[in-house]
Amino acid sequence: MGAQGTRDRIVEAADWLFYRRGFDQSSFADIAGTVGISRGNFYYHFKTKDEILTAVIDRRMTNTQATLHGWDQGGQGPKDRITCFIQILISNQVEIMRYGCPVGGLVSELTKLDHTAQDQANAIFTLFRNWLRAQFALMGRAGEADRLAMHLLARGQGVATLANAFHDGEFIQAEVNQMCDWVQALEPTLRS
């Protein structure tokens, strides 16, 4: 396998570990062990854990942009695209119940660590926030689009935190239904 392939595998493994155990709890040895490479090969790619963190955040940014772009290209209207966002809570529910939200978890951890990468991690939230704001504006809610985006982001974060604490899948489903109803109710009624 080429150097780029090895690098990608390191970043993927680190992403996986940072989500499940936290950044601080995942050591170089843990990551190298997960990938199954030698310490020397590892250091060829990354000298510090902060370099890996930057690469993990870049990977998450790229994946998030690809997801949002896919929804934008899906031929649906803004209301249905927002529903796709809400449905992440269902499609990822097994992991959310075990580990919470990967974005919220990393931001909270880096804030507590007072880590310099806080703003980088936060940029993933901002990506969702700006995308949601654009969708709400397309729904004719331009004046309050940012408020609605922040509100929905917060609802999702809260559901992830409590689903993680109580390991409760029915709770996720009930909240997702409520959020979908909420978006539906925002749509202007068509005049007949």
Added chain:
Amino acid sequence: MGAQGTRDRIVEAADWLFYRRGFDQSSFADIAGTVGISRGNFYYHFKTKDEILTAVIDRRMTNTQATLHGWDQGGQGPKDRITCFIQILISNQVEIMRYGCPVGGLVSELTKLDHTAQDQANAIFTLFRNWLRAQFALMGRAGEADRLAMHLLARGQGVATLANAFHDGEFIQAEVNQMCDWVQALEPTLRS
């Protein structure tokens, strides 16, 4: 100062540090340094960090029970008591913007650490959940009281997470107003 006073000061300092830095990032030396006592005196009270964690969770349980009891004794109806709960986000907003919610933060961290004290920390959430459920039942919503309690807890957690990420006090205020309106709207309309 007596042994009990020293013990209380250790637990208070540990509570403060666990909230601001996280449990894992707070060492014996950090806690002893904050209290200003010797290592020997420290070990007289606590042999392991897990013992301190248990004491911190006990302290938070006791403080939460006292807060809820105070609201119960305050002579207000259930709707106004729920409003007191929502208003915690305002009264603690400076700390929430910097460190998030202490309950959600500890539960998330212990879950990632797969720590045996997860359930103990979770009991603080359960305390709020049961208390909120009782208030919603008193408002005539017995059939859906637990759902409403979980919903409101999640809203609060989500607000804390995003306020922490974006350091945004206006967002907290706007969400608190919305939550208060939501509780208000749950109250049965008085028949005239």
